[in-house]
Amino acid sequence: MEKTAKIWSDFSDRLLHFISSKIPNTEDAHDIRQEVFVKIHTQLDKLKNDAKLEAWVYQISRHVIADYYRRHYKATQDTNPALEVMADTSEQNLAYQQYAYCCLEPFIRELPEKYQQVILLTHQGHKQAEIAHQLNTSLSNVKMRFQRAKDMLKKDFISCCGYHLDAHGKLTGEQDCQRECKH
Known part of the structure; x- marks a missing residue:
């Protein structure tokens, strides 16, 4: 829990900026940031090298953003006809x-x-x-x-x-x- 709090302190603002550059809806960007930190917290034991923390955090962020777009476009039936x-x-x-x-x-x-x-x-x-x-x-x-x-x-x-x-x-x-x- 303490390590997750430190990661939140170090990356929260930068991640929100990164996510907001990919997700135009502010509320969704905040939700995605929260989802990213839940994944970080639950998967922290998978990080083997603390020197790669930043890359790992952004990798998780990109995955959550990609999942958002897949969910969003499937839900609206407005999928791109070749994306998958x-x-x-x-x-x-x-x-x-x-x-x-x-x-x-x-x-x-x-x-x-x-x-x-x-x-x-x-x-x-x-x-x-x-x-x-x-x-x-x-x-x-x-x-x-x-x-x-x-x-x-x-x-x-x-x-x-x-x-x-x-x-x-x-x-x-x-x-x-x-x-x-x-x-």
């Missing part, structure tokens, strides 16, 4: 999940049609074998198109939004979008 396709797991590709609703759809519309089709059909729940049959092409071709589409989208996020690739090829970083997004 881009994430391998709930903890990967956070750059796609955070604010992707702003740029992802325009980026998908800019893809060549054969790549657009694969991304959108995958999101609609079609298996890749079904997509291959529907598009009258091979399964390996569908898999290749899907991977190339993801690679093109990564390049778009890197050039427009200020993300970069981590050692595992996943987008990471803070959004610094060059587009005028309409939220």
Whole structure:
């Protein structure tokens, strides 16, 4: 409890600022900060190296923000029609999940049609074998198109939004979008 209080003292204001830069609603930002500190408190025993505390705290924050957007858009039925396709797991590709609703759809519309089709059909729940049959092409071709589409989208996020690739090829970083997004 004492360590959590110290973390609150050290990070509370900075985290609220960080969260508020990602979440436009002030009340939601405060709720998310609270949720972050609950996770910090309950998972503090998982932190093995105190020197990595700050990175760990911000990692938890990014995960909670991503969860917020997933919940928010599922609840309003206003999901982005490819957002879930881009994430391998709930903890990967956070750059796609955070604010992707702003740029992802325009980026998908800019893809060549054969790549657009694969991304959108995958999101609609079609298996890749079904997509291959529907598009009258091979399964390996569908898999290749899907991977190339993801690679093109990564390049778009890197050039427009200020993300970069981590050692595992996943987008990471803070959004610094060059587009005028309409939220």
